[in-house]
Amino acid sequence: MIRILAALLGMLMIAGLLLGASGLGWPSREILIELRLPRTLLAALIGAGLGLSGAVLQGGLRNPLADPGLLGIGGGAALGGMLAFYWGMSAMFAPALPIGGLLGAGLACFALFALAGRAPSGPALILAGVAISALAAALLTLALTLAPNPFALAEVTFWLMGGLQDRSLGHLALAAPPILVGAVILLRLGPGLDALSLGEDVARSLGRPVGHTLRWAALGTALVVGGGTAIAGSVGFVGLVVPHLLRPWLGERPSGLLGASVFAGAALLLGADLLARAGPMLLPLAQEPPLGVLTALLGAPFLIRIARKVAP
């Protein structure tokens, strides 16, 4: 299964390098290195992180509805980026936006632990996450309504909808370290997640206490989602959908999904980004549809199908 997904990802990456605003074809060296390579790699990297964090959070919280948005980490990253916009820092210093996003994700993660207590359990973490999500969303809306000028408002809104247009190698350099470190943390959690599938008492009696597993899961998610949101804005649904897509093929053991979710997430987001790029060519659109909109459009029907299959 992983081989099939890796092959799919490889094909999508080649397509990502060949597809551009002018249609399909071999681009000039400059365009390849400056535009298409970073965009393709970013889509794969961010999608991989989102898919992996979704698989880890669903396993860790024993909840098939869990995804990075649920813990407020995505919301924190969006708020952090927004604030960098708001005070005009990103106009003076371009990387301020992604750095703000990362700081926001880190802060949300810190608040999560402060609220969920020293030995976080599933429900405590979800409740704290929902509270942080709501707070971040409220502050985000407040900042938007008080925005100093309409141009800033438009720019921020566009970033929030998610997209990878005009991302450079610099963005890649900024996103890659947190995402890679976060992914390494998340990939090591397999046994702890498996133990949790029989409940928190059993996990502890198997020598894998829930608090330990969830702390690392939240930290890894903050790095992965913080890095991703900072660069691509809010891209939902990938983390939620990827594990559900994989379970019918790979079984439901949480550790069995981790490796495949990296490739499936990368392929899904890259595919969505390719559609976004092809959008103006295929449809009468003045510009690319936002990536977050596309992932939701792609993900929702899958999820509805799964819901119908799960229903008795």
Add this chain to the structure above:
Amino acid sequence: MIALNASRIALGGAAVLYDITFQARSGEMVALCGPNGAGKTTLLRALAGLLPGIPAPDSRQVAYLPQGARSAWGLTVGEVVALGRLPHGDANHEAVARAMRLCGVMDLRNARIDRISGGQARRAMLARVMATEAKVLLLDEPTADLDPDAAHRIMALLAGFARNGGTVVVVLHALDMVRDYANRMVVLQRGRIVADAPPEEAMPIAAAAFGLPLGIDRRPRLLAPGSE
């Protein structure tokens, strides 16, 4: 062996157990009995190190089966039993297969645990505990959901485990089973140990704790296999 001495054990702020002096030696099967809410499960969880402030025992030496554990995901029986190897960090297929055979779930190894009967799932959960190959088993109602034959088989299996030098602490409601299989009966009432003796001796105290008369009944009942 496993032991616990505590003057007060609290759960969520409220004291649940008082003046506990408990010990189970190797070669022993100790049954914890008592009315609902007497503190049997709490005592077992305390022994397993699952309560705050009580150090956790070595997870390779002490295995714990909670009451009515459910799997959050549709794992196969084989995957559930293999979880018993997590404390060792290996995938000892022989130990896993042995545990599945002992508990009679070998034929179900590829079936999803959420799609088999409650009794079969219970045996799969017990096989998970056996796969750890721990010296001490802490089991909360291992025979709930089982038919009489399966219940006797599991109890005989546990008694054999104890005879071979293992330690079994088991919460049991079926007092027939306690009398047939346990070496010692510990009766809990309102958070205190009120009896700790061989089942024959402890039975009158258990009857008092449950508020039921003790007597001898000559009507037909199902016996343990091979005991007619």
